[in-house]
Amino acid sequence: MDLTLKIWRQKNAASKGKFVTYKISDISPNSSFLEMMDILNESLVLCGEDPVAFDHDCREGICGACSMYINGHPHGPDKAITTCQLHMRRFKDGETIVIEPWRARPFPVLKDLIVDRTAFDKIIQAGGYVSVNTGGIPDANSIPIPKVKADLSMDAAACIGCGACVAACKNASAMLFVAAKVSQFALLPQGRVEASERVQAMVAEMDNLGFGNCTNTGACEAECPKEISISNIARMNREFLSAKLGAQKPSGRTGSDA
């Protein structure tokens, strides 16, 4: 396959970026999208040019590192996959492909297609956990959990933290990411104990980091490589509302796990 690539190039966080056009030929339709990028980079290095920097690691759709905006879609045109799972047979010979980084203020570009997603870690640090220490835990089967609840929890827990939901959203909202974590725990008895503190702390941190609000366009769900359902956002809103209404804080204790 012969292709034209329009790729966002940006030297570092401080400099201005621009699109640069590259021609690439003889690409096998069976190669993955990132393998096509490898081939491009190999040729750039041999010409003495700086290769295109992009995040990637596991190349099997689970680590959440890869983060390209391809032809207007995070992770490209296919449903339910990450960029590293996208294959070139999905494109037409002679096609022009536009490749950009995630664009959202809380995810600043570091170089070319690499963005800084530390904000997601900060949201988890705000309360995305069950406050248990290692050791001294009762037997794993001491609390039965209805299979339906465990399965719903797993559906939410499948989030890979890639940030496609934020990139897809016109408001750069992180609601789907936060809702997935809130839901995973809210559905399990182990997570219920701190559910109220957790949802408040995580939402506050999300707002604090500059992510936008949800206006129910559903782009996040449509573009999520793990098909995390938008119903998790509804669940989070319920959790948040009941936490705010029923908020009873003992004096001197704020947030979860202070």
Place this chain on the structure above:
Amino acid sequence: MAELNSKIPKGQLAEKWTNYKDNIALVNPANKRRLEVIVVGTGLAGASAAASLAEMGFKVKNYCYQDSPRRAHSIAAQGGINAAKNYQNDGDSVYRLFYDTIKGGDYRAREANVYRLAEVSNAIIDQCVAQGVPFAREYGGLLDNRSFGGAQVSRTFYARGQTGQQLLLGAYSALSRQVKKGNVELFTRHEMLDVVLVEGRARGIIVRNMVTGEIERHAAHAVVLATGGYGNVFFLSTNAMGSNTTAIWKAFRRGAVFGNPCFTQIHPTCIPVHGDFQSKLTLMSESLRNDGRIWVPKQKEDAEKIRKGTLLPTQIKEEDRDYYLERRYPAFGNLVPRDVASRAAKERCDAGFGVGETGLAVYLDFSDAINRLGKSTIEARYGNLFQMYEKIVDENPYKTPMMIYPAVHYTMGGLWVDYELMTTIPGLFAIGEANFSDHGANRLGASALMQGLADGYFVLPYTIQNYLADQISVPKFSNDLPEFKLTEEEAVNRLKKLMNVRGKNTVDSFHKKLGHIMWEYVGMGRNAEGLKKAITEIRALREEFWKDVKIPGEMNEINPELEKASRVADFLELGELMARDALHRDESCGGHFREEFQTTEGEALRNDQEFMYAAAWEFTGDTQEPKLNKEVLDYEFVEVKQRNYK
């Protein structure tokens, strides 16, 4: 000469760990706050260790090369985690898990370590459930199990096909909680370049900030390496692109001995190689062997037609299929251990019965299971794996059998550690895949997750105290000590040297050549002649690399080519050591198959008289050959037998 003191506690097998814990030195809470520990790596072992140490009160610094700790490659583990809960009432016990692991490792692991692993396995499941890990459950609300290779019980806990992800996110959440509390300082996009020794003890590390390119010195009272395995020495493997050997290799060069470097696990069920441009291989979980049946055509002519594309696998009649694992190993069938299944696939393909365009593939067929259980059950069990397969191969595995072939997956070898998980450098610990300890010559499925979390949650947090208890009077370290400056200088000079080669060939081109040599001569089948050839060829390639590698850009910026070059330079040294280790071990055991040493039926033939030891290699200088030390394995409690899965 390195002194190998395994420090195995005295007493009966089942009492060793308890006795050890009862008698070690502890550090009191006030002193814990003054002691700093560096943990490199944020996978299952690293994240669980960092979180647990911080919960106990130590000050922890935790490093990863990824942009977030949640992306460490443990995330990609699919199938499950073993524990001796015996929830299925099928006769499982701590002893049985221990025994299966020792046997699975072909009697090349240390009894006391393996027993401890089995002993703490149950607490891991309790811990993870308490963290909110959504394991698969039965309708009654209790935890579900499946079977993995090398076991006749169902002891594997799982979260769909994403068990590693869920366990890692559990450890990551515990870690995040400690970051918030200020007990862990996190350094993402930081790569360790070297370990710093002060008066013979590990006291810190040199890291490169991968965003600014800055080289930094970090000091602590102890250093823990949880940096994973080195399968990427083969270029193509199921490891993540960034997985590398640099941390443990630098530790080796500083005096930590390296245990059993040649013990590599070739996983039988991966998606076959499809072209020169391929960058990595994708695993299809071993759990698929619960319901999938492996076969090739009985007739060579059928195999040839399939390769040419004139015959479809679904057109081959039942009686014309050779379910070779069920035929050769009726007792374990499709669930034989990985090394056995891989070799059997290679044997069939080498004999001309392989399928796929290249002839290097066998079928993993679900049609029986779909007929028996229905498509929806199979979809619920393995849906995400089937989807992954379809995306890569462009075929629907519900309708046509999957094609699979063995690929490099895991390295049982790693830094030699004693019972306390300490290397031969005092104060330097190695946990998880980075050490050599528990899997002998072959790891059983679903045991890597178990070992990573056992080391991180339940073993290291105890054993490291026995070292740190001595260190309470040692004041906080300054990274201005001459040892830090010198080690930093060496690291910087090495990077400069790489940048200044300004040759003509890319890093990947060298890495691919190395991978080719490794797969050809140090892969699934090895022989003395090939291994000697490998040593010569790797040396030549290493020389060429340092004369001809081309790295664009600058050192003080994000520079993925420089990162890769630095890692490949280390792989080029490690590859030779692996070949040397494989050459010296004149026997076949587990994943190490020397073609000269096999039974008449083609099974691995051990030589317990001469090789019942862990090979512990010691660095002696760049131009000298490494020195072999031996830790003789003493089987006090189990009877050593020829492995038999028939």
